[in-house]
Structures are given as structure tokens and as C-alpha cells.
Amino acid sequence: MIQVSQVTKRYGGETVLHNVDFHLETGDFAMLQGRSGSGKSSLLKLLYREIDADEGTIRFRQIPIGQTLKHVLRREIGIVFQSFQLIEQKTVFENIALAGKAVGRPMAEIETEAMRLLDRVGLRNKKDAFPGTLSGGQQQRAAIVRALLNKPSLLLADEPTGNLDKETAADILQLLKELHEEEEMTMLIVTHDDLLLTQQQAKIWTVEDGKVHEQAIT
């Protein structure tokens, strides 16, 4: 699904990723680990074209992502962040609906899909709540629904459990694992929590010294 070939990323004089090869197969449930500052977020940002590589090629379904229109790529790739990134002045439903409006979907369709997903993550009764009134775990569930609304084929999550206590973190990771299967979605999750890494069956990739290598299948 994603093929990263010989990719180098520099910030000023600092080379963060150097001739990196990395791939995700359709249907993968993969974790990306590595020390703080090793370049995990940078790799994710390269995949959804928040930033561009200095060298090398990234292909999404065989096509170099530089040749794919950004809005097409964004529809195919859902993103979940550590900080949830919900708009405080909008309700849970409004936050989620924005993702559908951004790609021009009709409101009736947005509503049906949002309610299906809110039901699935146990948040239907919070659809009219504002993010500030929700727990961290609930906010992340809302953010996950927003990311899934347009049925992306790939979900990228950058430390999705980083702001949550251990128990809630485990719940969110379990939810992602279940959604991976139910929604038939490829997932790549950045985490540096060893506990999370060992709890789930996943392909584990490590970013280290500018390289990315596949560690083990647990």
C-alpha cells in the first residue's frame, strides 16, 4: 500500500531520515517505535504529505505521492493525533462532520456514517457535547470517528495514547485494533510505550539513527 524507497529528510543541516526504506502492506496493523526525536512523526508527515522528502520516493498504491492530489491523498488517509485536535467551539458531531464536508459529501450521508461510528465507539450520547466537557479517552474516540468518517484505506496515528492514562490508552489501542479488522483498514500507529507494543499483535518498525527497520512479528 505504501512503499518508501531511499527517502532522506533533512531540517536545515540535520538529517533526520537517511535513505529510508519502509513499507506497509494492505491490511497491516503496524507500530512505529523509536526514541524521542528519532523521526517517527517526520516519517508520518512524509506519508500524508504534510512535509516532502528531500530525496527518494514514496508510493501510495504504486503511484508516487508527489503525483497524487493532496485532497485525494487526504481522503485515502485518516490521521489521529496525540492532542486529539478537536475544535473546542464545535460539538463532537460538528467536528466529525467537518471531515465529510471537506470532501464534499452530502450531509445526510455524513450523518448516517457519523452516527454509525459514534455508536460503535460508544459516544452516541455525546454527539452534541463540546470537546472540553469530555474525558481524554472520549475526545480521542471522537477524533478517531472523525478520522474514519471518509472510510480511508489507511489510518495513521501519531502517539494516539500519549495523553491518556494507561488503562484508557489500552482501551483506545484495543479499539483501534478492532476497527482495523471491522473496517478493513491498514493502520500505522506511532508509540513509544513498550507495554502497548507487547500487548498487541502487530508488525513493529523501529526508527533509529536515521533508518527504519522491521523488528519482529509478535
Ligand SMILES: Nc1ncnc2c1ncn2[C@@H]1O[C@H](COP(=O)(O)OP(=O)(O)OP(=O)(O)O)[C@@H](O)[C@H]1O
Ligand atoms: N519543522 C522542523 N524544523 C526543524 N527540525 C525539526 C522539525 N520537525 C522535526 N524536527 C527535528 O527532527 C527530529 C525528529 O523529529 P520528529 O518529531 O520526527 O521525532 P519523533 O521521533 O516523532 O519524536 P517524539 O517521539 O519526541 O515526538 C528532531 O530532532 C526534531 O527536532
